[in-house]
Amino acid sequence: MSAKKALIVGATGLVGKALVRHLLEKDSYEEIIVLTRRELAIKDNRLKIVLIEDFDRLKDYKDQMNAHDIYCTIGTTRKKAGSKENFLKIDYDYPIQLAKLTMDQPNFVQFLMVTSLGANAESPLFYNETKGKLEEALIALNMKSLSIFQPSLLLGYRDEFRLMEEIGKFLSAILSFFVVGTKKRLWSIRGDEVAESMYMVSKKNEPGVKRYKPNDMLKMIYAW
Numbered sequence: 001m002s003a004k005k006a007l008i009v010g011a012t013g014l015v016g017k018a019l020v021r022h023l024l025e026k027d028s029y030e031e032i033i034v035l036t037r038r039e040l041a042i043k044d045n046r047l048k049i050v051l052i053e054d055f056d057r058l059k060d061y062k063d064q065m066n067a068h069d070i071y072c073t074i075g076t077t078r079k080k081a082g083s084k085e086n087f088l089k090i091d092y093d094y095p096i097q098l099a100k101l102t103m104d105q106p107n108f109v110q111f112l113m114v115t116s117l118g119a120n121a122e123s124p125l126f127y128n129e130t131k132g133k134l135e136e137a138l139i140a141l142n143m144k145s146l147s148i149f150q151p152s153l154l155l156g157y158r159d160e161f162r163l164m165e166e167i168g169k170f171l172s173a174i175l176s177f178f179v180v181g182t183k184k185r186l187w188s189i190r191g192d193e194v195a196e197s198m199y200m201v202s203k204k205n206e207p208g209v210k211r212y213k214p215n216d217m218l219k220m221i222y223a224w
Contacts, residue, residue, distance in 0.1 A: 005107060006202075007033045007065055009098055010073035011040060014154055015114055018195035019071055020047075026199065033067055055090075058097050065098075066105040069202045072098055073114045084126065092134050096141075103143050110145035110205060112198050113138060117152040117213060139209055147201045148211045153188040189214045196221055 006023055010016040011034045023032050024044050033048045034040065035058075040049060050064050072095050081087035099111055113134075118125065121132035135148055197217035201210070212220075 002028050002030060004029050004069065005031045005033060005067040006069045006071060007035065007067035007102065008071045008073070009035045009094075010071075010075065010114075011036050012038060013073055013075065014191035015151075015194045015198075016071075016073040018192035019073060019198060022192070022195045022199055028199075028203070029069075031067075033064065035061065035065075055094050058094065059101060062101050065102050066107050067102070068107045068109040070098070070102045070108070070111045071198060071202075072112065074098075075114065078126065087126075088130060091130050092137070095134060096137050099138055099141055099143065103141060108144070110147065110202065111138070111143050112147045112149070112202060114149045114151065114194065114198075117150045119150060145205065145207050146209045147198070147206075148209070149194055149198060149201075149217065150211060150213050151189050151194050151217070152214045154194070155188050155190045189217060193217060193221055 006029045008016060008019060008023075011020050020032065020034065020040065020042060023029060024042070024046065030046065031048055032044075032046055033050060035050045035052055037052055037055070039051070040047070048064075050061060052058070052061060074090065074094055076087060076090045078084065078087045081090055095113060099113075102108055103111065115131040115135055116128060118128040119131035119135050120128050121136050123129045123132060138146055138148070194217060197212060197220050200220055201212065
């Protein structure tokens with residue numbers, strides 16, 4: 001087993017949960033550190049759970065962030081956040097703070113971040129604009145290796161109900177039925193597929209900035 005360590009932030013979300021399970025199935029890490037507000041249902045000797053009461057005090061946990069591969073899957077919706085300000089704090093401020101706190105750690109190798117297919121700092125849509133500005137801010141940090149994953153509609157079980165996602169899943173399933181002779185999936189990608197592609201990219205350990213769209217991730221997994 002490798003002596004490497006992984007750090008995951010956002011492990012209770014759709015992609016984060018799948019990522020924890022996926023990394024535990026592999027032998028690439030001797031320790032998987034999870035920064036989270038609540039305990040995980042899954043238990044394993046390689047899991048180190050670091051409970052954080054307030055992510056505004058993220059820097060207080062810097063000493064527990066010394067890992068080689070940093071996986072950030074944190075994200076919310078404006079409705080769940082309650083306000084624009086809270087949304088920005090969760091989807092922009094926290095990932096930037098995490099990157100700054102981890103990139104100077106002795107073991108740091110790479111940062112892997114989940115954003116959105118529509119990420120665009122100039123977008124009129126607040127969600128896409130925020131994701132675009134997040135990408136730009138992360139790139140400006142000039143990390144050794146930054147991998148950005150831009151999923152479209154995410155498929156998989158969530159703890160909370162999201163009406164627009166359910167409508168999108170239904171339409172995607174209908175439209176995909178008419179795509180004959182191809183493995184392409186319109187509009188959607190499963191959370192576990194994003195997680196698997198993140199792990200596969202981490203194994204490459206390529207320097208610089210790389211972006212991965214849904215079809216890039218699916219091609220990687222299924223070797224199209």
